[in-house]
Amino acid sequence: MQPKKLTPPNDDKRWRLVGATMRKHGFLPSALIETLHTVQEAFGYLDDQSLRWVALNLRVPLSRVYGVATFYNYFTLKPQGEHTCVVCLGTACYIKGAPDILEAIQAQEDIKPGETSADKKVSLLIARCIGACGLAPAVVYDGEVVGKLGPEQALARINAWRANKAEEVAHAAG
Amino acid sequence: MLLDDLHGIAKRERAEQARHEQHIVVCTGTACASARSAEVQAALEGGIKVRGLEKRCAVTPGGCRGLCAAGPLVTVQPQGTLYQGVHPEDAEAIIESLETGAVVERLHCHTDTPFFTRQQKVVLEQSGLLNPDRVEDYIAHGGYEALVHALTEMTPAQVLEEVVRSGLRGRGGGGYPTGLKWSTVAKAISDQKYVICNGDEGDPGAFMDRSVMESNPHRVLEGMLLAGYAVGASVGFIYVRAEYPLAVKRLEAAIKQAKKLGLLGANICNTPFSFEIEIRLGAGAFVCGEETALIASIEGERGQPRPRPPYPAESGLWGKPTLINNVETLANVPPILQRGGDWYARIGMDKSKGTKVFALTGRIVHTGLIEVPMGITLREIVYEIGGGIPDGKQFKAVQTGGPSGGCIPADQLDLPVTYESLASVGSIMGSGGMIVMDETSCMVDVAKYFMEFSMAESCGKCVPCRVGTAQMYQLLDRISKGEATLDDLALLEDLCDMVKHTSLCGLGQSAPNPVISTLKYFRDEYLAHIVERRCPAGVCKMSSPAHNGHVSELAHKEGVR
Ligand SMILES: Cc1cc2nc3c(=O)[nH]c(=O)nc-3n(C[C@H](O)[C@H](O)[C@H](O)COP(=O)(O)O)c2cc1C
Ligand code: FES
Numbered sequence: 100m101q102p103k104k105l106t107p108p109n110d111d112k113r114w115r116l117v118g119a120t121m122r123k124h125g126f127l128p129s130a131l132i133e134t135l136h137t138v139q140e141a142f143g144y145l146d147d148q149s150l151r152w153v154a155l156n157l158r159v160p161l162s163r164v165y166g167v168a169t170f171y172n173y174f175t176l177k178p179q180g181e182h183t184c185v186v187c188l189g190t191a192c193y194i195k196g197a198p199d200i201l202e203a204i205q206a207q208e209d210i211k212p213g214e215t216s217a218d219k220k221v222s223l224l225i226a227r228c229i230g231a232c233g234l235a236p237a238v239v240y241d242g243e244v245v246g247k248l249g250p251e252q253a254l255a256r257i258n259a260w261r262a263n264k265a266e267e268v269a270h271a272a273g
Numbered sequence: 274m275l276l277d278d279l280h281g282i283a284k285r286e287r288a289e290q291a292r293h294e295q296h297i298v299v300c301t302g303t304a305c306a307s308a309r310s311a312e313v314q315a316a317l318e319g320g321i322k323v324r325g326l327e328k329r330c331a332v333t334p335g336g337c338r339g340l341c342a343a344g345p346l347v348t349v350q351p352q353g354t355l356y357q358g359v360h361p362e363d364a365e366a367i368i369e370s371l372e373t374g375a376v377v378e379r380l381h382c383h384t385d386t387p388f389f390t391r392q393q394k395v396v397l398e399q400s401g402l403l404n405p406d407r408v409e410d411y412i413a414h415g416g417y418e419a420l421v422h423a424l425t426e427m428t429p430a431q432v433l434e435e436v437v438r439s440g441l442r443g444r445g446g447g448g449y450p451t452g453l454k455w456s457t458v459a460k461a462i463s464d465q466k467y468v469i470c471n472g473d474e475g476d477p478g479a480f481m482d483r484s485v486m487e488s489n490p491h492r493v494l495e496g497m498l499l500a501g502y503a504v505g506a507s508v509g510f511i512y513v514r515a516e517y518p519l520a521v522k523r524l525e526a527a528i529k530q531a532k533k534l535g536l537l538g539a540n541i542c543n544t545p546f547s548f549e550i551e552i553r554l555g556a557g558a559f560v561c562g563e564e565t566a567l568i569a570s571i572e573g574e575r576g577q578p579r580p581r582p583p584y585p586a587e588s589g590l591w592g593k594p595t596l597i598n599n600v601e602t603l604a605n606v607p608p609i610l611q612r613g614g615d616w617y618a619r620i621g622m623d624k625s626k627g628t629k630v631f632a633l634t635g636r637i638v639h640t641g642l643i644e645v646p647m648g649i650t651l652r653e654i655v656y657e658i659g660g661g662i663p664d665g666k667q668f669k670a671v672q673t674g675g676p677s678g679g680c681i682p683a684d685q686l687d688l689p690v691t692y693e694s695l696a697s698v699g700s701i702m703g704s705g706g707m708i709v710m711d712e713t714s715c716m717v718d719v720a721k722y723f724m725e726f727s728m729a730e731s732c733g734k735c736v737p738c739r740v741g742t743a744q745m746y747q748l749l750d751r752i753s754k755g756e757a758t759l760d761d762l763a764l765l766e767d768l769c770d771m772v773k774h775t776s777l778c779g780l781g782q783s784a785p786n787p788v789i790s791t792l793k794y795f796r797d798e799y800l801a802h803i804v805e806r807r808c809p810a811g812v813c814k815m816s817s818p819a820h821n822g823h824v825s826e827l828a829h830k831e832g833v834r
Pocket of ligand 2: 236
């Protein structure tokens with residue numbers, strides 16, 4: 100079979116990463132999830148355009164691509180805010196007060212899990228155990244796991260993003 | 274690669290390590306990393322350089338030592354001195370202690386305490402001692418010896434025989450005899466077979482597999498290779514949760530290193546045996562830990578289970594015979610082959626052989642990762658290893674098996690930990706999450722929490738699970754708010770029975786377990802919510818206070834039933 104080289108939707112360089120993943124797996128339909136991971140890593144979320152392009156290249160019906168993208172919690176079809184904050188609601192964190200942290204953030208930012216604040220600064224997500232149970236309750240701020248938090252400390256981090264001052268970030272960390 | 278070559282690598286590595294009198298090992302596992310162990314490592318390296326001690330002392334990254342809540346952990350070798358809660362500012366003091374030989378008391382974590390001495394390590398024996406980034410270090414600790422020996426001196430049937438004899442059972446939750454599963458796949462006739470390592474670890478409150486993959490990735494690879502040899506497979510997949518980026522990174526690096534040494538790839542050790550390993554990322558679906566759903570996910574589909582039989586051992590990935598084992602199960606295999614199945618079978622109790630790794634968390638003094646021989650009692654785990662309940666609170670229950678397991682109350686604490694005994698009290702061994710709860714936890718709330726989990730994670734394929742979990746959740750929600758009647762409780766019990774017996778896969782079949790076990794041991798808490806409209810632990814918020822007429826009417830009804 101001839102290798103396919105469908106032109107990307109536009110000349111954004113990130114499409115090359117996506118293409119590379121598909122090529123690595125020989126453009127097989129089974130590469131779908133791996134490819135969606137690459138798209139999300141490169142673009143932050145999965146939009147219509149990328150779903151269509153992946154469907155076309157892997158020769159998978161668009162409905163199935165959409166089905167897979169919506170089945171798995173890790174994939175998001177909406178753009179995320181500048182920062183993401185993932186509150187762990189796994190059992191260990193739940194027992195140690197994660198619901199209070201979630202409530203505090205929800206109240207301050209006026210958003211629910213899966214939503215982004217009005218100023219597009221913060222997206223709030225929830226996780227089912229991130230494997231840092233020894234540090235419960237844990238929150239992941241932009242990919243960094245921070246443990247043993249109380250509601251105030253959890254908010255301090257977010258406020259530091261808003262204030263966007265380096266020393267405040269350092270302060271909240273300490 | 275022959276045994277001699279392997280020993281050569283081990284010797285060179287040991288010589289290389291012996292160039293330094295002392296090694297400071299900094300834990301770089303996820304928990305310690307989030308406590309900023311990288312900064313500690315940098316500070317130690319800087320301090321050593323400033324003092325010109327590079328020749329004498331090396332700073333190396335290490336894996337998990339288990340006491341995750343006390344991180345960052347730093348070990349000074351060869352003395353084995355363990356330091357806890359080390360901050361970059363403490364680097365000076367530690368380096369100074371190297372020269373004076375004195376121990377820094379304020380950071381010292383005593384390893385002669387029950388947390389360390391009551392444990393017995395097989396799976397985690399090398400964790401924290403070796404550098405997870407270096408295959409040479411693994412080899413210096415005896416790694417890949419079992420593989421090379423098996424490939425050059427043993428037939429696949431002999432490897433299988435050793436695993437059968439060890440009595441090893443699946444550590445992913447089910448406890449199916451590993452040797453039996455292997456022989457089913459070995460007997461299957463096919464041009465292609467697969468080995469899958471299940472690293473999905475979806476059980477919330479559990480991080481055993483994460484730690485093994487992060488701290489000792491080569492152990493997992495070696496276990497898969499041995500499995501592949503025994504059953505006649507040539508391709509392996511490791512399915513890892515996307516939430517575990519460090520584990521993925523370490524495994525990727527390990528695969529590259531093993532390939533370079535010819536321990537992975539075509540004609541390993543100049544034998545006809547070839548084996549490739551690829552990593553597949555999960556995408557945040559609990560049900561994908563279930564073997565048939567996991568297979569669908571590797572195939573690029575939605576992770577929905579399918580009815581068994583046929584079992585994956587007969588028809589799995591792309592319809593081919595597939596061996597699927599948990600990370601910890603596979604990590605047990607190299608030592609079994611190195612020391613013999615009989616050696617392994619001597620550890621443990623009854624039909625539960627060997628050791629089990631648990632993630633001990635919740636309301637307990639020492640949170641972390643522990644490995645204990647099967648047959649140890651829950652009391653020993655909670656009070657000796659775990660150090661009991663903090664803040665003078667009262668122990669209430671220990672939860673094992675996550676959303677598929679149950680809560681074990683105080684009067685069952687002397688139960689030995691085996692597959693059978695945990696099942697006999699309505700819980701399961703599970704994958705190893707062990708969450709301790711004290712009087713501040715409400716059992717109705719806990720049951721509701723797990724039901725919410727199962728409801729959200731139900732893949733939606735079968736009706737009993739999809740609709741049943743939702744109905745049970747609503748009933749529990751009403752109970753927790755003090756809005757339920759005793760009829761609701763009866764309905765809940767009916768639903769438990771129905772969902773348990775009619776669901777398609779393990780998720781639905783075990784989803785009622787947290788409710789059944791809490792109803793069995795903590796029925797009074799349910800009744801307090803329903804009859805008195807009161808949450809004894811003070812966790813649930815009641816929608817309206819109790820009124821007397823309601824209480825007596827309900828109390829009467831419960832009496833009649
Ligand atoms: C809902 C559900 C979730 C599961 N999650 C996991 C998991 O996260 N990790 C795992 O190893 N096994 C999990 N299992 C068990 C697997 O289906 C399978 O039995 C196991 O991986 C087999 O390996 P073992 O024999 O080595 O335990 C799960 C099962 C069910 C029903
Ligand atoms: S429960 Fe939160 S990290 Fe495991």
